[in-house]
Amino acid sequence: xxxxxxxxxxxxxxxxxxxxxxxxxxxxxxxxxxxxxxxxxxxxxxxxxxxxxxxxxxxxxxxxxxxxxxxxxxxxxxxxxxxxxxxxxxxxxxxxxxxxxxxxxxxxxxxxxxxxxxxxxxxxxxxxxxxxxxxxxxxxxxxxxxxxxxxxxxxxxxxxxxxxxxxxxxxxxxxxxxxxxxxxxxxxxxxxxxxxxxxxxxxxxxxxxxxxxxxxxxxxxxxxxxxxxxxxxxxxxxxxxxxxxxxxxxxxxxxxxxxxxxxxxxxxxxxxxxxxxxxxxxxxxxxxxxxxxxxxxxxxxxxxxxxxxxxxxxxxxxxxxxxxxxxxxxxxxxxxxxxxxxxxxxxxxxxxxxxxxxxxxxxxxxxxxxxxxxxxxxxxxxxxxxxxxxxxxxxxxxxxxxxxxxxxxxxxxxxxxxxxxxxxxxx
Amino acid sequence: xxxxxxxxxxxxxxxxxxxxxxxxxxxxxxxxxxxxxxxxxxxxxxxxxxxxxxxxxxxxxxxxxxxxxxxxxxxxxxxxxxxxxxxxxxxxxxxxxxxxxxxxxxxxxxxxxxxxxxxxxxxxxxxxxxxxxxxxxxxxxxxxxxxxxxxxxxxxxxxxxxxxxxxxxxxxxxxxxxxxxxxxxxxxxxxxxxxxxxxxxxxxxxxxxxxxxxxxxxxxxxxxxxxxxxxxxxxxxxxxxxxxxxxxxxxxxxxxxxxxxxxxxxxxxxxxxxxxxxxxxxxxxxxxxxxxxxxxxxxxxxxxxxxxx
Numbered sequence: 001x002x003x004x005x006x007x008x009x010x011x012x013x014x015x016x017x018x019x020x021x022x023x024x025x026x027x028x029x030x031x032x033x034x035x036x037x038x039x040x041x042x043x044x045x046x047x048x049x050x051x052x053x054x055x056x057x058x059x060x061x062x063x064x065x066x067x068x069x070x071x072x073x074x075x076x077x078x079x080x081x082x083x084x085x086x087x088x089x090x091x092x093x094x095x096x097x098x099x100x101x102x103x104x105x106x107x108x109x110x111x112x113x114x115x116x117x118x119x120x121x122x123x124x125x126x127x128x129x130x131x132x133x134x135x136x137x138x139x140x141x142x143x144x145x146x147x148x149x150x151x152x153x154x155x156x157x158x159x160x161x162x163x164x165x166x167x168x169x170x171x172x173x174x175x176x177x178x179x180x181x182x183x184x185x186x187x188x189x190x191x192x193x194x195x196x197x198x199x200x201x202x203x204x205x206x207x208x209x210x211x212x213x214x215x216x217x218x219x220x221x222x223x224x225x226x227x228x229x230x231x232x233x234x235x236x237x238x239x240x241x242x243x244x245x246x247x248x249x250x251x252x253x254x255x256x257x258x259x260x261x262x263x264x265x266x267x268x269x270x271x272x273x274x275x276x277x278x279x280x281x282x283x284x285x286x287x288x289x290x291x292x293x294x295x296x297x298x299x300x301x302x303x304x305x306x307x308x309x310x311x312x313x314x315x316x317x318x319x320x321x322x323x324x325x326x327x328x329x330x331x332x333x334x335x336x337x338x339x340x341x342x343x344x345x346x347x348x349x350x351x352x353x354x355x356x357x358x359x360x361x362x363x364x365x366x367x368x369x370x371x372x373x374x375x376x377x378x379x380x381x382x383x384x385x386x387x388x389x390x391x392x393x394x395x396x397x398x399x400x401x402x403x404x405x406x407x408x409x410x411x412x413x414x415x416x417x418x419x420x421x422x423x424x425x426x427x
Numbered sequence: 428x429x430x431x432x433x434x435x436x437x438x439x440x441x442x443x444x445x446x447x448x449x450x451x452x453x454x455x456x457x458x459x460x461x462x463x464x465x466x467x468x469x470x471x472x473x474x475x476x477x478x479x480x481x482x483x484x485x486x487x488x489x490x491x492x493x494x495x496x497x498x499x500x501x502x503x504x505x506x507x508x509x510x511x512x513x514x515x516x517x518x519x520x521x522x523x524x525x526x527x528x529x530x531x532x533x534x535x536x537x538x539x540x541x542x543x544x545x546x547x548x549x550x551x552x553x554x555x556x557x558x559x560x561x562x563x564x565x566x567x568x569x570x571x572x573x574x575x576x577x578x579x580x581x582x583x584x585x586x587x588x589x590x591x592x593x594x595x596x597x598x599x600x601x602x603x604x605x606x607x608x609x610x611x612x613x614x615x616x617x618x619x620x621x622x623x624x625x626x627x628x629x630x631x632x633x634x635x636x637x638x639x640x641x642x643x644x645x646x647x648x649x650x651x652x653x654x655x656x657x658x659x660x661x662x663x664x665x666x667x668x669x670x671x672x673x674x675x676x677x678x679x680x681x682x683x684x685x686x687x688x689x690x691x692x693x694x695x696x697x698x699x700x701x702x703x704x705x706x707x708x709x710x711x712x713x714x715x716x717x718x719x720x721x722x723x724x725x726x727x728x729x730x731x732x733x734x735x736x
Contacts, residue, residue: 197623197624198624199624199627199628201624202622202623202624202625202627202628203439203599203628204539204540204561205539205540205558205559205560205561205562205596205599206539206540206559206560206561274540274543274547275539275540275543275544316516319516319518319544319548320516320517320518320544321517321536321538321540321541321544322538322539322540322544323538323539323540323559324538
């Protein structure tokens, strides 16, 4: 299979490239960036995409996705999650282990890998649990999950409260060279909180999750990363305090990386007005000062990557009392336009934004993706950064439609998503 | 001015003018309650459902009497009789009641925002009878009504609210109502029960009872939930009572003509000593009587808004 992408603005942050050119994919891999395409076009069986005026970048990489399968197929399946990813320009996604059963042993990992191979149209990389059943007590089958394809471990959503267990997990993964991903939250401090603790939670009468519950845990996990020397990745950073702690830790050389989600750098807890359950996620939307700190962290590199925390939930689950609604929103199909807003607002350059959605997240988990260099997998996204889009949740490919961005006017249309040289989405 | 709201969900949304209109209307409704035949036809042919997900004999009875004095057909629906135990969602329950012809739903629910969910999804008018820690607008309005009758005004008064502010929907409705009409509101309680951000919604926090009630024209005592003791909030009811219970001695620093209020039911000897509860300053039973007039006014105004829209 041969695919030639002609005449686009090729941006490949990993190699520092940003110029008009061509990308040629053969046998699923990037073959070359030919200056002259006549010869290739003359060959038989070459599919040609005219990308004139469009951006050609490595396929986007999202290292924080909930695919819900096995166990919660009514919210999302590996198939629909992959379709949603493709529609959002993502060619590689990393799925969290809080399925049912939990991905805490190799047989669940193998099931996910098999489903992804047979039904998924993008690359799927699983994260294994840190502890059995995500209960925070005893270590999951980390080595076997690694062999089966897990690229990191995390008890996402259920932080390991016992510091000794967390320490042992961080030591144990050193044998396999994979990072530990932390959903940093002190569950005791969060209590029954359902939104950010602040003036808005006070007047809505909703239980608050103080930003301190994130800061306390980020602080603990940084301390353990220093103790063990293990690569720690901090998921969905939402507070100014966490940004400060990560910045300081990086400065003294601790092996940590961090991600932020588009909803956290776009919205504040004002979005919870009128008890909108599509503004309920964990970590919660914070105050403007936190949002501003995240933006600053993205700009100065404290926050390495953009990741969505795509968390599908059914309509029925969200149409209930705010306290009863599950945490989380879908993100795969809104991430690119929301991130492009950072470019429009002059916070990131287009190259920096692409880097935070491709080579950097790929590097954090050693996925070997996120670049257009010759020899790399033929994963490409072609998008129009200027094209206006109106977010319409009814058009989502995801099985779930829980988004606070419905009806938003943004910019950035995905034209083609290409995985291994094959077009899996065209918009 | 005309009242144009289809729902009454909280005092946060109401303007000072709307609140005053409810209070003025309640004056005429009180007159109805003083008649021999305590009935007017304002809600004749209207089915009102009292949908209660928390036990509350007092508030439910007050709403029911108000509904009956306005000639409404009343349907009481409480969790004990409901299919909620079978796992039916709140929306499904309410939609069923609407299908039975209810056009006004009074809802009491343990979770903040539940009335909002109904207001967004149903055609009925929703009256919030207390949601979680959020608001209890009819209580806030009857507190305002009681104070206005006694003092002749709200503006410029010093109001102290004492107790568990964090978990109190009465406190929130009172704060909105009294500040909108120009009173100064102070809140006081153990620091664990006074939310850090209360100042941003115009109430001045205190941790010392005497400081808070000094010069106060009105002291509103909140009921302390017994399950909060022995938790991380405060050590014991005894200690709570010692620091935040209102006694005659402590009340000396308040204004000479201070009024003491309580939304009930009271814990005698805990938040309020009996000599105050039964004393001349206390208007607790008057609040209860006024509650009916205020609730009648709420129904009356919402019903006329429905008719004109």
